[in-house]
Structures are given as structure tokens and as C-alpha cells.
Amino acid sequence: MLGWNLDLGLDVGSCSTRIYHRGVGIVLDEPSAIAFSPTGQEVLAVGAEAKLMADQSSREVRVVFPVRGGVVADHQAAARMIRELVRRALGRRTLFMPRFVAALTTGATSVEQAALLSAVQSAGARRVRLVDKTLAGGIGGGLAPTERAARLVVSIGGNVTEFGVVSRGRLVWGRNVRFGGRDLDEAIRKMMLNRYGVTLAPATAEQMKLQVGAVLPQMARSRVLVGGREVYGELFRNLQITLDGIPDLLGRAISPIINEIHWSIAEAPTEQRVEIKATGVLLLGGTALLQGVPQVMRERLGVPVVRAREPAHACALGLGMVLQDPSKLSRDGRRYGGPV
Ligand SMILES: Nc1ncnc2c1ncn2[C@@H]1O[C@H](COP(=O)(O)OP(=O)(O)OP(=O)(O)O)[C@@H](O)[C@H]1O
Numbered sequence: 001m002l003g004w005n006l007d008l009g010l011d012v013g014s015c016s017t018r019i020y021h022r023g024v025g026i027v028l029d030e031p032s033a034i035a036f037s038p039t040g041q042e043v044l045a046v047g048a049e050a051k052l053m054a055d056q057s058s059r060e061v062r063v064v065f066p067v068r069g070g071v072v073a074d075h076q077a078a079a080r081m082i083r084e085l086v087r088r089a090l091g092r093r094t095l096f097m098p099r100f101v102a103a104l105t106t107g108a109t110s111v112e113q114a115a116l117l118s119a120v121q122s123a124g125a126r127r128v129r130l131v132d133k134t135l136a137g138g139i140g141g142g143l144a145p146t147e148r149a150a151r152l153v154v155s156i157g158g159n160v161t162e163f164g165v166v167s168r169g170r171l172v173w174g175r176n177v178r179f180g181g182r183d184l185d186e187a188i189r190k191m192m193l194n195r196y197g198v199t200l201a202p203a204t205a206e207q208m209k210l211q212v213g214a215v216l217p218q219m220a221r222s223r224v225l226v227g228g229r230e231v232y233g234e235l236f237r238n239l240q241i242t243l244d245g246i247p248d249l250l251g252r253a254i255s256p257i258i259n260e261i262h263w264s265i266a267e268a269p270t271e272q273r274v275e276i277k278a279t280g281v282l283l284l285g286g287t288a289l290l291q292g293v294p295q296v297m298r299e300r301l302g303v304p305v306v307r308a309r310e311p312a313h314a315c316a317l318g319l320g321m322v323l324q325d326p327s328k329l330s331r332d333g334r335r336y337g338g339p340v
């Protein structure tokens with residue numbers, strides 16, 4: 001059965017893909033990964049299962065992360081991954097050529113825009129509309145399309161951070177930088193190598209970051225690396241000490257983003273710049289879940305900084321709102337509702 005309530009919102013990130021099923025909600029949140037057989041084109045796994053295979057680094061599989069820096073980097077793998085993930089999300093309700101609203105990285109070039117469009121079409125979409133990611137994230141994160149005063153929406157993802165000035169349901173200005181949560185993991189790896197001569201797997205460094213969970217020491221969730229014993233053997237004792245220093249390390253590592261916010265406010269169009277100084281920043285993306293990030297930013301920038309209620313899902317939730325009334329979406333995907 002094909003109907004309006006069968007349309008889908010698609011947020012294909014560098015780390016995770018989220019799918020919103022109109023009238024149902026977020027029906028899938030899985031790593032953006034696909035595993036192929038080493039020689040042929042046979043798909044062995046997608047999502048979490050494929051990511052696990054990458055961590056195990058077996059020669060029997062070739063794992064691809066087709067989205068990098070928020071951009072489709074491997075067209076064929078992206079198309080197959082999207083197709084498989086949609087199938088999984090819908091289960092037995094699998095649609096014949098569904099209609100998509102897909103989120104496009106803020107500040108993407110026309111080539112990057114074409115790459116996303118083409119990958120979603122190749123995945124079997126009947127129709128694809130694109131929506132700017134910080135606009136969708138802003139709406140999903142609580143910005144009303146009618147809100148007059150401009151806000152700077154900042155989405156800190158895996159390896160891209162996007163900046164969008166949103167006013168009255170319209171993206172006025174936007175850009176992105178290739179920096180995100182993975183760079184924080186990298187800072188942990190570098191510290192472990194310098195201090196203990198240990199080379200951590202990227203996934204282990206990410207795990208340490210998630211366990212600490214904060215950029216301010218007093219907000220740290222844990223001081224001990226749970227389950228680290230097998231990985232580090234005798235180094236486990238040292239690691240207990242190391243975790244104590246990690247919030248400060250993360251606080252320093254996140255500095256480039258704070259500088260970029262400062263720069264984005266300075267570069268925003270004059271009228272909105274004045275408004276942003278009063279309204280401030282709305283924070284989205286998985287990395288915004290680190291405790292203390294809004295506080296550190298507020299202190300350094302001197303403007304209000306608020307974290308969206310569900311920072312990692314804000315974009316997908318915004319896509320869900322767009323699906324409710326796609327006619328409000330402008331052709332270029334940079335305006336939704338608001339005064340005409
Ligand atoms: N609770 C958490 N605390 C700290 N960091 C987190 C948390 N949850 C996720 N992250 C980090 O957020 C990043 C992923 O963010 P997000 O899911 O927004 O990225 P994405 O949308 O897949 O990718 P992108 O937007 O960069 O293309 C990862 O680096 C991950 O480690």
C-alpha cells in the first residue's frame with residue numbers, strides 16, 4: 001500500500017543513519033556502515049553489524065563507511081547501504097520506491113548535493129527532496145518556524161560541524177568545517193600514545209570519551225575505565241589516573257569549534273549578527289551530549305548557548321516535521337514555513 005504516511009525522512013551522517021517514518025517516528029538509528037564480501041559485491045551486513053566487523057578487521061570482509069565529512073564519498077556503497085537500512089527500518093512493510101526527504105549537510109557544494117541526491121535515487125527512491133541539515137535540526141531541536149530573531153544552529157557530529165544562521169524558518173547563512181567527535185577521540189589516542197606508548201583502537205578511544213562524558217572534571221560520569229582490563233592488561237592502573245585528566249583534555253580539544261562559532265557570528269549577515277548576540281547558539285549533534293559543553297561555550301563566547309533536548313536526533317525529528325507538510329518546504333530546501 002502506498003500512501004502519504006509511508007514517506008520517509010533520511011539523515012545519513014558520517015557516523016550514523018537515522019530514518020524517520022512519517023506518522024510513526026524514528027524507526028532506525030544505526031552506524032553508517034556496510035560490509036561486502038572481499039571479492040564480490042555481496043552485502044554481508046549493514047549498520048551496527050557491519051561496524052562490528054570493521055572493529056574486528058577480518059580479511060573476509062570489506063567494510064565501507066560511505067559518508068565522510070557529512071558527504072557521500074562512495075556512491076555505490078552509500079546507495080546500497082541506504083537501500084538495506086530502509087528495508088530493515090520498515091521490516092515487512094517494505095515500500096515499493098518510497099518518497100524521501102533527505103538532510104543535506106549545511107554548506108555542501110553543488111557536487112556534494114548531487115552526490116546525495118543520486119545516492120538516494122539509486123537506493124530506490126521514487127522522489128527525493130533535500131532539506132538543509134541545520135534548518136531541519138533547528139526545527140527538530142525546538143526552533144519555531146515563525147521565530148523571528150535569528151539563531152546560530154551548531155551541529156557537532158562525527159567528523160563535521162555545521163553552522164547555520166536560521167531566522168523565520170529560513171537558513172540565511174551556513175558553512176561547515178571538517179572537525180567533530182572523532183577528533184576528540186583522536187586527542188585521547190594521541191595522549192595515550194605520548195604518555196604510555198599505547199596505540200588505542202579508535203573505537204576504544206571513543207569508548208573512553210563516552211565513559212567520561214564531560215569536558216568539565218566536576219561533571220565527569222566516570223573516573224574508571226570499565227572493562228578496560230582485557231584491553232590494557234597491566235596498564236589498567238595507570239588508566240584510572242588518565243581518565244581523571246580526560247575532561248580537561250576534551251575541553252581543550254573542543255576549542256577549534258568554539259573559535260569557529262566565534263568566527264561564524266562575526267561573519268553572519270549584519271542584521272542577524274546583532275540578533276544572534278542576544279539569542280545565541282542552539283547546539284545539536286552527538287558531540288553536544290558531552291556534559292559541560294554549553295557552559296564552556298557560554299563562558300568563552302559571552303552569548304547564550306542551549307543544547308537541544310535530543311541533540312543527536314534533532315535533525316531526524318525535524319525531518320519528521322517536514323514530512324507532516326512538505327508543501328511548506330521551499331524548492332531549494334532552505335526554508336520551511338515561516339512568513340512568506
Ligand atoms: N553521549 C555522548 N557523549 C559524547 N559524545 C557522543 C555521545 N553520543 C555520541 N557521541 C559522539 O557524537 C559523534 C556522532 O555524532 P552524530 O551522531 O551527530 O554524527 P553523524 O550525524 O552521524 O555524523 P555527521 O553529522 O558528522 O555527518 C561521535 O563522535 C560520537 O562519539
Ligand SMILES: [Mg+2]
Binds near residue numbers: 013157158285315
Ligand atoms: Mg549529523
